[in-house]
Amino acid sequence: MLQSLLARLITRGRLTVATPFGTASAGTPGDEHPAARLDVALRIRDARTAMKIATNPDLYFGEAYMDGTLVVERGSFADMMELLGYNIHLLGENPNPRLGRILSSAVGLVSGRNGLKKARENVAHHYDLSGELYRTFLDGDMQYSCAYLRHPDDDIEAAQLAKKQHIAAKLLLEPGQRVLDIGCGWGGLALFIAKVADVRVTGITLSKEQLAVARRRAKEEGLDDRVDFQLVDYRVLDGEFDRVVSIGMFEHVGLPNYAAYFGAIRRLLAPKGVALVHSIGKMYGPAPTSTWILKYIFPGGYAPALSEVMPAVERNALWVNDVEILRLHYAETLRLWRERFDARWPELSRSYDERFKRMWDFYLVGSEISFRYFGFMVFQMQLAKSVDAAPMTRDYLHEAESALRQVGGASAAVAAE
Incomplete structure (x- = not known):
């Protein structure tokens, strides 16, 4: 056999x-x-x-x-x-579309019931590991999501800076705006946005470890008067924001909560507001999450097909101004992370055993292969409540991104220590 x-x-x-x-x-x-x-x-x-x-x-x-x-x-x-x-x-044997929808619905509805308590537990499982672990393989700004490689030989620092510039350009930032970062991680994007655009940012997370790091960084950078980090779930947050950004968090929302997620974005956005959602997705249609990933890495995690996302967007009457698909960017990001993790393992081995290393190897390598060969991608979706909240053409994006690059990486990046 x-x-x-x-x-x-x-x-x-x-x-x-x-x-x-x-x-x-x-x-x-x-x-x-x-x-x-x-x-x-x-x-x-x-x-x-x-x-x-x-x-x-x-x-x-x-x-x-x-x-x-x-x-x-x-x-x-x-x-x-x-x-x-x-x-x-x-x-060339992609999952059967009909079977994929059935399995995705069954598994997604069970594993994705991320209520307020369960969501906090799921986040703690992965993101409340030691900061030492993440500092070994992430860039200096602690960006734990798909980078943006403008050139094939970009290192992780250049690629993550380019990602932040790309996102900031899509947000159409103006001085004095109120910005919400849903799933702010260790605070890097929120601090970057506050620096380059002179805006006020609220970053929210469910990770106590990430919150502590983000608050410390804001104070050290002298930005704690313009960047406020909070331990709160997006579903219970109040307020009105000119811009909403959510990077690498939607994968943890859970299929049953898509309507609530986009409903919260609509509720929190100002009438002329703009939102940017960046998430892992699948190009071949709905399919269940790997049981190994659910058990060991991301409990409650689910990477959707766009066909599962769009109905929730439409039901909440949000304009989809722009969708960009990043194909091999995450495969290269994962490769760079893996190389750094392997190079720094002698340091980590003082805190983690060989079984943990093999688990992390399987996670990083398996994820990289999924983006290279199995139809995984990243989508960036720009949303708005009003039909005229963004320009009619995409010229603004290239102009804004070029201007942000002129600022210079050294002054824009925020280092995490």
């Missing part, structure tokens, strides 16, 4: 799998693609692990790697994932 599966799956590159039941291999290394040149061997150490992977690979493949019962004996773990991702992509 294993030999038959590998023969069908691996047509480029070579994969050898050793199990207690025997060894199987398939494929021949070629040179038409970097992944096709890979020659990888892995071993499944015991029969129980092999049977578990066979019955539920979505969960147990990752668990086996974490536990050390699945080991890569030739090549690296990243090589193995690249080889598998590339060959699965070549099969």
Whole structure:
């Protein structure tokens, strides 16, 4: 059975799998693609692990790697994932759209019931890990979302600065405006916006660790009179804002809460207000979140298809002024994070064990492969309540972005220590 599966799956590159039941291999290394040149061997150490992977690979493949019962004996773990991702992509078998909708609805409605208490617990699971961990692989500004690579050889610092400039340009910022940052993380974007546009920003988060860092940074930068960070859920926040921005937070809202989320944006926006939502999505239609990701990394997380998002936007009578799809930007962001994480592991190993490292490797590499081969992308959606809240053409975006680049990265970036 294993030999038959590998023969069908691996047509480029070579994969050898050793199990207690025997060894199987398939494929021949070629040179038409970097992944096709890979020659990888892995071993499944015991029969129980092999049977578990066979019955539920979505969960147990990752668990086996974490536990050390699945080991890569030739090549690296990243090589193995690249080889598998590339060959699965070549099969061209996207999820069945109808089945995807059914599974997405069933799993999304169960895992996405992120009420006020559950949402706080889910955030704490991932974002209240030590700041030391995130500082090792993120940029100096602690941006934990898709970067924007204007050039293929951009490093993470340049790419995250470009992301903030791109977002600030889309927000059409003017001095004196009131800006709300939903899911403000460690405060980097809020502080950047306050600096480059002379606006007042309210940043909200459900992470106590992130809140403490963000408040400290605002005080150190002398911006605590214009940037206010709060521990509050967007659903209970009051006020009116000229601009609303939400970066990398919508993935944690949960499918049942989309109407409430966009309803809150409409409620909080001033009549001529503009909002910008930046989120991971899927290009091939609704599909459930990986059970391994839900268990170990992002409980309650869900990356939607645009077909699931638009109905909630429409029901809340919001104009969709602009949608931009960032395709390979997150794959490259994850690659840069992974390289930094690996380089700094000797420092982290004083606080975390090897199982944690393998879990984080699986998360970073698996996510990168999803963006390279499995239809994951990032969308940026500009929204408004009024038909004339934004210019009729996109010329303003390029002009504003160019002006922000002239400010200079050194004066615009806010470093996190």
